[in-house]
Amino acid sequence: MLMPRPVTPHALASPVSASSWWWPLVIFVLGTPLWLQLWEPTLFITINQWCAPLAAEFWTGLSLLGNGWGLLAVTAPLLVFAPRLMVAWLCAAPFAVLFARTGKFFIESPRPAAVVDNAQMRVVGELLHNVSMPSGHTLTAFAVASGIYYALTVAQRRRHWWLLVLAAGTGLSRIAVGAHWPGDVAVGASLGLLAGLLGHQVWIRLPSTQFAPTAWGVRIAAVLVALSIFHLVTEDLDFAENHRAQMVLTVVAVTSLLIYLWRLLASTFQKK
Template identity: 60%
Template sequence: MCCTTALTSLTCGPASWPRGAVRCWWTGRSCPMKPRWVPMALPNAAGWSARRFSAWAMPSPASIFMPAAAGPARPSRACAPCLSSRVRMQPVLRPHPDMRSMPFSLFPARLWLLPLLVFVLSAPLWLHVWEPGMFVFLNQLCLPVAAPVWTGLSLLGNGWGVLAVTAPLLRCAPRLMWAWVCAAPFAIVFARVGKAYLVSPRPAAEVDNAQMRIVGEVLHNVSMPSGHTTTAFAVASAIFFALTPRQRKRHGWILLLALGAGLSRIAVGAHWPGDVAVGISLGLLAGLLGNVLLASLPARCLDASHWSLRLLALLVLCAVYFLLTEELDFAENLPLQRLLAGVALLSVLAFAMRSARALKAS
């Protein structure tokens, strides 16, 4: 009987489930194993973590069900020499076909050019070639939609709101939570530097306020770029690009939500369309850079018992406090803030229970 078992291939697809096999050093043949379902860790951005996938391998907090070897391997009749006690087994682990090994090779070059493409194509907007007509047109186009809808979408660009919206990821998919957290510093730097060095008045300072709808406080300066749009697209693109190419096809709605957040900044009269376009470009770049940073994140940061995830849970609790005690951007958002605070609090409690079980098991 073979002394050890290992997975020699991992292939994912709608028509083929992952298969396990053992490879004999004596004959070079692969023997099929009878799999059983056990939890296995999700891949990190650099590929599958190098660990032995056995029936007793414990998963990280984010897990999916994949087949692994159950008990001793059952070699086929064609590999009779495997029954020899002298045979050693060769563990081989191949990376997921949708992942890459080097951080900056996570995405094709054309994807890295996407932020630049958005920036160049939107040049007439941020150069104000079509202003103020374009802003007035879009602002009036959004009038039939109630103001609370736009203010709620705008909350997706607020840091505390984002923490509450993504709080369930802390329990269900910590890798995706880390993806946007890694992108957040880049988004903050891009937005702050732009607002500090670019003198750009807001629409309310140049357009007759009778021709536009203004929701909330009337703002007059520090317009470029839209910080809410940059934040929303940094979070959405970081999560979106952290998914495998197959998963991205089913989750394009994430980017649509971010686009809604950007459009809401025009609908409430806070930003020019050019500010939103530049925010989209910077947010996409922040999301890509965040995934590069995610690729270097240690795998232990995904464990429910690790201190870094507990720190994120504390940040979510801070978000709950501000959602319940502060008015974030608009008074119309107060009911939504309470709802998000409840969701975030339940998510933290679920994570705390999982973390406690992980500590007890260790």
């Protein structure tokens, strides 16, 4: 009887240490006083007011890194320079969506604006009142950051720790704009890291041929980037303050997409 061939990681994959799988749990456990809201609303008000001196555009820009359409535009250059990294974070995305939707469906927790006197806090954008747990933006940012981070070689990871710092900044921005409690952010970070690790397990099982410009996975990524361009130019992503950032990202995404399409056509004609 023929035995099934074991699935082995492709040559571009670097191992993920066993300790990495503990980090989502560590963050979740350390954040227990936060998601149990033992220190709320005092901690939220303190952080929110501490962030207030910085311009709203700074925090809304960071928050854009937790918006799916914004992230597609931010990472669009990967289509040209590192398609495997683009595919890596897209492998984590379904897990992020699943965790975020499930949490918000089952946990009907109020947002800060529904509990705290609005005169005591800074609110940027729409006043939100419901489905606070977990922070979807934080979860998404950490899923994308960790998906890319773990797709790097071990040596590259030492130089790209800033990816996780950016994700943490996105989480902080959700408190700064008055949208989430610190506990929502802690749980979002925990689940986002888990989504990134799970996505990595999918990614390492893909053959390296799936990272070529002509591969269907990369083509789908290009279509998603095109959709992000449409959203960038037709609507405000979360905040009106993001208008200028969206215009810059539109240029980045359009340029990246055109270069990718040019290379795709060139590769297609070479095969003929």
